[in-house]
Amino acid sequence: MEVISGKIEKAKKVVLYGPEGIGKSSLAAQFPSPIFIDTEGSTTELTVDRLKKPSSWTELNQQVEWVKAQGGRFKTLVIDTVDWAERLTIEFVTTRANKASITNFGYGEGFIQLEEEFGKFLNKLQDLVEVGINVVLTAHAKITKFEQPDEMGAYDRYELKLGNKTTAKTASLTKEWADMVLFMNYKTFSVAADEKGKKHKGQGGVRTIYATHHPAWDAKNRHGLPDEFPLDYSYIAHIFNKVSVQQTMPTQQQAPIQQTVPMQQTQPITQPVVEQPPVEQVQQPTNQEPASTATNLNPLIPQSLRDLMVQHNVSEEEIQIVVSQKGYYPMDTPITNYDPSFINGVLVGAWQQVYGMIEETRKNMPF
Numbered sequence: 001m002e003v004i005s006g007k008i009e010k011a012k013k014v015v016l017y018g019p020e021g022i023g024k025s026s027l028a029a030q031f032p033s034p035i036f037i038d039t040e041g042s043t044t045e046l047t048v049d050r051l052k053k054p055s056s057w058t059e060l061n062q063q064v065e066w067v068k069a070q071g072g073r074f075k076t077l078v079i080d081t082v083d084w085a086e087r088l089t090i091e092f093v094t095t096r097a098n099k100a101s102i103t104n105f106g107y108g109e110g111f112i113q114l115e116e117e118f119g120k121f122l123n124k125l126q127d128l129v130e131v132g133i134n135v136v137l138t139a140h141a142k143i144t145k146f147e148q149p150d151e152m153g154a155y156d157r158y159e160l161k162l163g164n165k166t167t168a169k170t171a172s173l174t175k176e177w178a179d180m181v182l183f184m185n186y187k188t189f190s191v192a193a194d195e196k197g198k199k200h201k202g203q204g205g206v207r208t209i210y211a212t213h214h215p216a217w218d219a220k221n222r223h224g225l226p227d228e229f230p231l232d233y234s235y236i237a238h239i240f241n242k243v244s245v246q247q248t249m250p251t252q253q254q255a256p257i258q259q260t261v262p263m264q265q266t267q268p269i270t271q272p273v274v275e276q277p278p279v280e281q282v283q284q285p286t287n288q289e290p291a292s293t294a295t296n297l298n299p300l301i302p303q304s305l306r307d308l309m310v311q312h313n314v315s316e317e318e319i320q321i322v323v324s325q326k327g328y329y330p331m332d333t334p335i336t337n338y339d340p341s342f343i344n345g346v347l348v349g350a351w352q353q354v355y356g357m358i359e360e361t362r363k364n365m366p367f
Contacts, residue, residue, distance in 0.1 A: 010129065010130075011128070011129040011130075011131075011132050011133055011134045011135070012134050012135075012179050012180060012239065012240060013125070013135050013137075013178045014031075014135070014179065014180045014182070015082075015136075015137045015138075015174060015178040015180070015181045016136060016137070016138045016139070017139040017140065017158075017160050017181070017183060017184070018141050018184030018185050019141055019184075020140060022207060023184065023207060024081075025043055025046060028076075028080065028138055029047075031075075031136055032075040032076050032134065032241075033076060034077070034078050035048075035049045035051065035067060035074040035076070036048050036049065036051070036078045037050070037063050037064070037077070037078070037079050038051070038080055039053060039060070039081060039084040039085045040080070040081055051063045051066075051067075054307075055303045055307045056088060056091075056092070056304035056307070056344075057088040057089055057117070058092070058308065058348050058349065058351045058352075059304070059307055059308060059311070060088055062308075062311070064121075064125065064128070067133065068127060068131060072132070074133060075132070075133060076134040076136060077125070077134070079135070079136070079138070081138045081139050082139045082174065083139050083140055083160070083161045086118065086162055086163075086170055089114055089117050089118050089121070089170075090102050091344070092344075092348075093110060093114050094110070095341055095345045095348075097110075097345070111163075114170065118170045118173060119173055125177075126177070137174065137178070139160050139161055139162065139174075141159065141183070142161040143159075155216075156216070157218075158183060158185070158216060158218070160218070179221075179222055180220065180222065180223070181221075182209050182210070182211055182219060182221070182236075183209070183217045184210075184231060185208060186208070187208040187228075206230070208228050208230060208231060209228065209229055210228045211225040211226065211227060211229070212225075223236075296315075297310070297315075297316060298316060300336045301316070302343055304343075304344065304348045305343050308355075312355055314358055316335055318358045319347065319358075320332075320333065320335070321361055322357040322358055328342065
């Protein structure tokens with residue numbers, strides 16, 4: 001058995017949560033080379049790279065896989081916010097089972113399926129960490145009643161706004177998954193009373209990050225951060241700078257190899273021309289992907305399915321072909337006439353299988 005000693009520098013899994021407007025997205029934007037998956041459309045005022053708002057759970061998972069496939073282009077993936085991502089999970093679980101609500105399963109079965117799907121998503125994010133990409137999940141905070149077994153009564157505390165029911169475990173899964181959970185809030189320095197001593201109001205309001213556990217909130221870190229510090233990225237930048245240096249090592253090693261071609265000026269003058277196309281070819285996929293879309297799609301097709309069709313350049317006719325082959329609907333049935341539960345639960349929910357059938361159909365089509 002191999003024994004590994006000492007620290008292992010790797011990408012980090014971070015959860016940033018707090019009340020709305022505290023600055024979660026702005027802080028996440030300062031992480032190394034971030035790209036946002038804006039699940040709630042709240043980053044429009046930030047100058048950042050972002051992917052379009054996912055309209056389905058399937059599309060969100062595909063966006064994560066796409067970021068992983070980009071290699072060293074991005075060093076941080078930000079899911080903003082994870083509680084809105086959970087809504088997509090719930091929608092996926094309910095439509096797949098043709099249920100109107102997550103509570104309609106009975107005996108907590110809906111929340112068990114939610115936990116399983118959300119756990120798979122966290123595992124997918126872990127794959128990004130393994131290839132050197134930091135993952136930052138932002139979340140809103142909510143105040144809940146909490147009672148420990150050894151306490152005399154219940155008290156209020158801040159919690160991740162995940163899982164509205166006590167049977168839902170998405171909040172605990174997320175906290176266990178993360179290396180660092182940072183709670184962000186406005187620090188109240190004092191509580192002042194009125195002249196009669198009845199009405200009280202807080203005074204202060206400095207934005208503060210809390211990095212260790214407290215009865216009033218959840219927080220943790222493994223880097224010796226102080227219990228609390230101002231909301232400023234410089235206080236945690238050193239944690240991620242180490243990872244960034246390691247990620248850039250392959251690029252720095254390859255640079256001398258690429259530079260040897262221009263140095264050999266004894267080659268014919270056409271040599272630099274030969275070197276230009278590969279550089280353009282590296283950039284072309286990212287520029288061409290948005291342009292590779294299906295055309296003339298019916299605007300009445302549900303957004304979740306239409307986004308996937310555009311992303312994979314799938315036409316309405318191709319959907320109709322595979323649907324008719326499986327015997328769900330006749331070939332001439334428009335997609336807009338399909339049952340919504342069939343669209344969300346089968347076409348969107350099992351898109352990988354549907355698209356695989358479309359690819360097989362394309363291979364067998366005469367040209």
